[in-house]
Amino acid sequence: xxxxxxxxxxxxxRGNRAVLLRxxxxxxxxxxxxxxxxxxxxxxxxxxMTADLLGENIVVEAGQVExxxxxxxxxxxxxxxYGFAVGxxxxxxxxxxxxxxxxxxxxxxxxxxxxxxxxxxxxxxxxILAGVEVVLSDAGVSPEQVLGIGVGVPGIVEPxxxxxxxxxTFGWDGxxxxxxxxxxxxxxxxxxxxxxxxxxAELWFGSGRGASEAVIVLLGVGVGATIVADGTTFxxxxxxxxxxGHTKIVANGRPCRCGGRGCLEAxxxxxxxxxxxxxxxxxxxxxxxxxxxxSKSPVVEETVTYLGVGLANLVNLVNPEKIVIxxxxxxxxxxxxxPDIRRATAANSLAEPYAATSIVLGRLGPDAVALGAATLVxxxxxxxxxxxxxxxxx
Amino acid sequence: xxxxxxxxxxxxxRGNRAVLLRxxxxxxxxxxxxxxxxxxxxxxxxxxMTADLLGENIVVEAGQVExxxxxxxxxxxxxxxYGFAVGxxxxxxxxxxxxxxxxxxxxxxxxxxxxxxxxxxxxxxxxILAGVEVVLSDAGVSPEQVLGIGVGVPGIVEPxxxxxxxxxTFGWDGxxxxxxxxxxxxxxxxxxxxxxxxxxAELWFGSGRGASEAVIVLLGVGVGATIVADGTTFxxxxxxxxxxGHTKIVANGRPCRCGGRGCLEAxxxxxxxxxxxxxxxxxxxxxxxxxxxxSKSPVVEETVTYLGVGLANLVNLVNPEKIVIxxxxxxxxxxxxxPDIRRATAANSLAEPYAATSIVLGRLGPDAVALGAATLVxxxxxxxxxxxxxxxxx
DNA sequence: CATCTTAGTTCAGAGGCGAAAACAAGCACC
DNA sequence: GGTGCTTGTTTTCGCCTCTGAACTAAGATG
Numbered sequence: 001x002x003x004x005x006x007x008x009x010x011x012x013x014r015g016n017r018a019v020l021l022r023x024x025x026x027x028x029x030x031x032x033x034x035x036x037x038x039x040x041x042x043x044x045x046x047x048x049m050t051a052d053l054l055g056e057n058i059v060v061e062a063g064q065v066e067x068x069x070x071x072x073x074x075x076x077x078x079x080x081x082y083g084f085a086v087g088x089x090x091x092x093x094x095x096x097x098x099x100x101x102x103x104x105x106x107x108x109x110x111x112x113x114x115x116x117x118x119x120x121x122x123x124x125x126x127x128i129l130a131g132v133e134v135v136l137s138d139a140g141v142s143p144e145q146v147l148g149i150g151v152g153v154p155g156i157v158e159p160x161x162x163x164x165x166x167x168x169t170f171g172w173d174g175x176x177x178x179x180x181x182x183x184x185x186x187x188x189x190x191x192x193x194x195x196x197x198x199x200x201a202e203l204w205f206g207s208g209r210g211a212s213e214a215v216i217v218l219l220g221v222g223v224g225a226t227i228v229a230d231g232t233t234f235x236x237x238x239x240x241x242x243x244x245g246h247t248k249i250v251a252n253g254r255p256c257r258c259g260g261r262g263c264l265e266a267x268x269x270x271x272x273x274x275x276x277x278x279x280x281x282x283x284x285x286x287x288x289x290x291x292x293x294x295s296k297s298p299v300v301e302e303t304v305t306y307l308g309v310g311l312a313n314l315v316n317l318v319n320p321e322k323i324v325i326x327x328x329x330x331x332x333x334x335x336x337x338x339p340d341i342r343r344a345t346a347a348n349s350l351a352e353p354y355a356a357t358s359i360v361l362g363r364l365g366p367d368a369v370a371l372g373a374a375t376l377v378x379x380x381x382x383x384x385x386x387x388x389x390x391x392x393x394x
Numbered sequence: 395x396x397x398x399x400x401x402x403x404x405x406x407x408r409g410n411r412a413v414l415l416r417x418x419x420x421x422x423x424x425x426x427x428x429x430x431x432x433x434x435x436x437x438x439x440x441x442x443m444t445a446d447l448l449g450e451n452i453v454v455e456a457g458q459v460e461x462x463x464x465x466x467x468x469x470x471x472x473x474x475x476y477g478f479a480v481g482x483x484x485x486x487x488x489x490x491x492x493x494x495x496x497x498x499x500x501x502x503x504x505x506x507x508x509x510x511x512x513x514x515x516x517x518x519x520x521x522i523l524a525g526v527e528v529v530l531s532d533a534g535v536s537p538e539q540v541l542g543i544g545v546g547v548p549g550i551v552e553p554x555x556x557x558x559x560x561x562x563t564f565g566w567d568g569x570x571x572x573x574x575x576x577x578x579x580x581x582x583x584x585x586x587x588x589x590x591x592x593x594x595a596e597l598w599f600g601s602g603r604g605a606s607e608a609v610i611v612l613l614g615v616g617v618g619a620t621i622v623a624d625g626t627t628f629x630x631x632x633x634x635x636x637x638x639g640h641t642k643i644v645a646n647g648r649p650c651r652c653g654g655r656g657c658l659e660a661x662x663x664x665x666x667x668x669x670x671x672x673x674x675x676x677x678x679x680x681x682x683x684x685x686x687x688x689s690k691s692p693v694v695e696e697t698v699t700y701l702g703v704g705l706a707n708l709v710n711l712v713n714p715e716k717i718v719i720x721x722x723x724x725x726x727x728x729x730x731x732x733p734d735i736r737r738a739t740a741a742n743s744l745a746e747p748y749a750a751t752s753i754v755l756g757r758l759g760p761d762a763v764a765l766g767a768a769t770l771v772x773x774x775x776x777x778x779x780x781x782x783x784x785x786x787x788x
Numbered sequence: 789c790a791t792c793t794t795a796g797t798t799c800a801g802a803g804g805c806g807a808a809a810a811c812a813a814g815c816a817c818c
Numbered sequence: 819g820g821t822g823c824t825t826g827t828t829t830t831c832g833c834c835t836c837t838g839a840a841c842t843a844a845g846a847t848g
Contacts, residue, residue: 006413006434009804009835012401016805019400033826040400042806047828070825071813156746166746213631227711229623236713237607238750243710246744248703249645260742262703309645309656316637317621317711319630348654350640352550352560356632402805403834410836427795436837441797464794465844790848797842803835810829818821 014384016041020049021058022382024078025102029062031073050076058082078102083147083381086135086187087374088128089194089367090153092169092221095124097131098367099139100374102381104205108138109370119170125180132185147381148188150373152197153177154222156240163191168258169222190376194218196233196242197372198326198364199226203233204375206363207324214322215314216362217244219307219330221285223265227318245269249309267306270329273299289332304337308344315349315357326362334361408778410435414443415452416776418472419496423456425467444470452476472496477541477775480529480581481768482522483588483761484547486563486615489518491525492761493533494768496775498599502532503764513564519574526579541775542582544767546591547571548616550634557585562652563616584770588612590627590636591766592720592758593620597627598769600757601718608716609708610756611638613701613724615679617659621712639663643703661700664723667693683726698731702738709743709751720756728755 016039023038024030032050036043053059054076062075080103089096093116098109112127128151136143155167163178178191192200199216202208203226208216214228223245227234234241245265246258253262254272266272270285277292277299293300311323325334325341334341338361346354364371410433417432418424426444430437447453448470456469474497483490487510492503506521522545530537549561557572572585586594593610596602597620602610608622617639621628628635639659640652647656648666660666664679671686671693687694705717719728719735728735732755740748758765 004409004413004416007401007406007409007835008837009403009406009802012403012406012804012835015398015401019398022398031826043827044807044829045805051828066814067825069815069823071827073826156744158746225711229628234623234628236747236750237715238713238746240744240747240750241711241713243713243744243747247707247710248643248742251643251700251703258744306645309642313641313707316641317619317635319632319635319637321631348642350550350634350637350652352552352632353630353634353637356630356634403803403836404805406804406835425795437796438798438838439836445797460845461794463792463846465796467795791846792848793844793846795843795845797840799840800838802837805832805834807832808830810827812827813825815824816822818819 016045017049017053018383020046021053021078024059024076025382029075029077031065031075033073035076080105081145084139084141084145085147085374085377085381086132086149087197087370087372087377088131088149088151089197089369089373090124090128090151091194091369092119092154095127095131096367096370097128097135098370098374099135099141100371102378104371104374104378106367106371107141108135110134110138119172121172121175121177121180125177125184128181129184132187143187146187148190148377149181149185150190150192150197150376151177151181152192152194152369152373154194156238156243157191157193159235159239163189165191188377188380190373190380192373192376193224193239193242194369194373195222195224196226196235197370197376198368199228199242199324199372200233200375200379201364201368201372202324202326202362203228204378205371206326206368207360208322211320211322213318213320214324215318215320216324216326217311217314217330218327219268219270219325219333220327221270223269223310223327225314228320244310244314247310247313249306249313264306264310268303268310268329273303273329276302286328286332289329293332293336300337301340303333304340304344307333307341308346309348311341311345311359312348312354315345315353319353320357323357323359324362325359326364326368328366331361410439411443411447412777414440415447415472418453418470419776423469423471425459425469427467429470474499475539478533478535478539479541479768479771479775480526480543481591481764481766481771482525482543482545483591483763483767484518484522484545485588485763486513486548489521489525490761490764491522491529492764492768493529493535494765496772498765498768498772500761500765501535502529504528504532513566515566515569515571515574519571519578522575523578526581537581540581542584542771543575543579544584544586544591544770545571545575546586546588546763546767548588550632550637551585551587553629553633557583559585582771582774584767584774586767586770587618587633587636588763588767589616589618590620590629591764591770592762593622593636593718593766594627594769594773595758595762595766596718596720596756597622598772599765600720600762601754602716605714605716607712607714608718609712609714610718610720611705611708611724612721613662613664613719613727614721615664617663617704617721619708622714638704638708641704641707643700643707658700658704662697662704662723667697667723670696680722680726683723687726687730694731695734697727698734698738701727701735702740703742705735705739705753706742706748709739709747713747714751717751717753718756719753720758720762722760725755 060079158164162176195218216226225244248262250262254266256263256266454473458466552558556570589612610620619638642656644656648660650657650660
C-alpha cells in the first residue's frame, strides 16, 4: 500500500544526481570510472553530471591515480567547503553549538551552561542563535555558506514547521522551538529528538555505518532508541517512534518518573541503577556508576538482565541487523559487560532474529548529538543538492 | 542513508503505470479525467497509458457518467478477471486454499484437515498443490490466468527464493516449503508468515485501510504483529520483525512455550488465559474463552492489563496511527472489552503517541490469512503490472 | 443548428538516459 | 620518435518519457 508518487523526467535527473553525490560522499575520492560501476549509471551520464557538479563547485578534483597501462583516473570528491552545517545539542545541563563542514569536521563550537531547572525556551533559543553567530565568526564562515541548522532536543518533537516540543524533563509541553528560532534566522532549520540525532550520527559515521535495518539505543539519564528501517530513521505517525525507555518490561513494576510503572528506564536509567544499588549520589554520576560496576553488587547483574530484556524485545520486534549501544551509561556498561549483555539478550529473544543481530558499542562520544543534528542538514543536502549556491570558498 | 537506485526513463513509465493502476484499483470506477487529478499525471499521459492498459485488457470500461453540460466521462476500472491469485493458509489444524480474482472476491476454496501433530512438510506441500488444482478447476480458471500463489504459514520465513521456514509449533526448523512447492508448479510463489498475511489483509481491505503507519496484532493461539511503516509491511533484516508475542512484559515471569519467560504470549495467548483462569479445556477454546469472559473472574481484568501493556509498548516504540486487533481471541476480547483495552493501553503509554493512535478491532474473519496471502500476489501485480499476458477472460 | 461545456487524443518539443564512436592520455616496444 | 595497446572521459546520436497546447469528440442548451 505504499503510495508512490508520479515522476517526471526531471525527477530522474534529481534522483540520479543524489545517487551520484552519495556515492561520491561515502566512497571518498573516486574516479568517474568507478562511479559508473558504483552507481550503475552510464559513463555518459556520469560525465555530464560530474561536469555540472564541478561547475557548481559542489565537487572538486582530488588528484589522479595511475591505471595500469591506460589513461590515469582523475579522482573527484565532494568539496568539504561547499557548505557548512550547524549542529546543536540541547541537553539538560548545557546547550552546545557546533559548526561542521560537509565532511563533518568540527570547525568551531561553543557551550552554554544551563543552571539547573532553568529551561526557559526563550533563553535556550537565544543561546542557540548566539551560538550560531559565535561559531560562524570563529570559523570565518559567512551565513550564506551555511546549509542549515540541525537541533537535537530531549523529548518528543512534533512533525511540522514549528518544531513543537514536548519534554517532560524540561517542563516543556508544546514549546515551538522551531518558531522561536525562525524569528532570529532565515537558515533552514531541522529540529529532532536528541536520541534520534545521536542515532543518526552513529548510523552515518559510527558503529552503525552501512546498516540498513538497525537500532541505536541511547542509555543515559533517559533511555531512548532510534529505529532505522531501510536506511532511514523510522519516525512513526507523529515522529515519536523509538520511545523505548518507557516500554514496560515488568507489568506493574517500579514507578518511573514518567508516571508509569515498570518502564525500562525505571530499571536501567542511571538514576534507577543508582537507586537500586542504594547509592545516594553526590553529583558525579559517572563516578557513582563506576563504583557500582566495581562493587560486584548483584545490581550489576540485574541491570544487565533488564537491559537484555529490553534489547531482546527490540530484537524480536524490529529484527535489526545491528544494535548499537550508545550514550555514556551504555558505553560504560558495555565496556566491561558487553558479552554479558549479549548473553542476556540471547536468553530473552528468539533464536532466528537474535542470530541475525550483532550487538556493538557506540563509537562516538557525547558529541554525537550535535554531530547527528548537523547530519540532518547533510542528509538534506545529499538528497536534493540542486540549488545552485554562491560560495566564496572553493 | 537510504540507498536510492539509479533510474532511467523506462523506470518512470513503469512507476507511473503502477501509480495509475493503484489509483484505478483503489478508487473503483474512475474516469480518465479524475485520474489526472488523482495521480498528478497530465491528461496526455493518462490517455496514452490507459489506452495501453485497455489494449492489454488489464483495464476495462465500466460505463459512463454524465458531466454537467459536456461530454460524458467514461469510467474505467481494473479488469477483475484479468488474472487470479491463489491464497493459502497453512494453520495448525488445516490447510486452506482459496482462489481470488483481482478484486479479491473468493471464487473457490478447499480445506484439508490436518491430523494433530501431523505436519509433514511433504504432505503440506502436496495439499497445497492439490488444492491449487482443485480451486482452479472448480472455478474454471486455467493456470495461465493465475498471477501467483501466496502462502501464509506459522513461524518465521527466511527471506530468499526457497521460502525456508522455522516454525516451532510445527516442529519445522529450516523447512524449504517454497522449494518443495516449486517442484510442483511454475507459478510465482510468495511465502510469508501468517500473521503478516493477515495483517496485509486488514491493511488493504479491513480496518487498517489507508493507514500508512500501523500495527495489526493477531491474538489467537499464538500472538503476533504486523508492523506497517510507510504503507508497507516492515520485515527487518531477516524478515522476522513483528514477533510481538515473545517480547517480555514481565522480566523473569511466566514460562512460555518458546522456552523463555515473561513473554506476552505467556499471558494473553489463549492457552495462557485459560491456564490462568484455571480452565481445563475440553477442546473448544472459543467456548472456554467465552466462559472466562462471562465469569467476571479477575483473570479478565488481568488479561486486559497485560494486553494493554503489550499494546502500549507498540504505541511507544512504533507510534502508529492505528492499531488493529485481529485474530479470533482478539476479536472476542475486543467485542466486550475494547474500551477497557484502550484504557489499559493509555495507562501504560506516553501521552503524545497514545493520542496519535486509534485502537480498533479487525473486520476480517479467520479467512483473512488466506486473503492476505493472495494479496501478496496482488501487491506484486499493482507494483509491476508490465508483463503482457494473454487471457481468455475479459 | 450554432454555441457552450467538458472529456479525451494527438502532436511537437524539451529533457533524460545509454550505446557507441571519438577523443585523451599514458605505456611498451621497436 | 612512431605505432599500437590500454584505459578513462567526452561527445554524438537515437530512443524514451513527460507535458502543454492545439485539436477532436460528444453531449447540453436554446
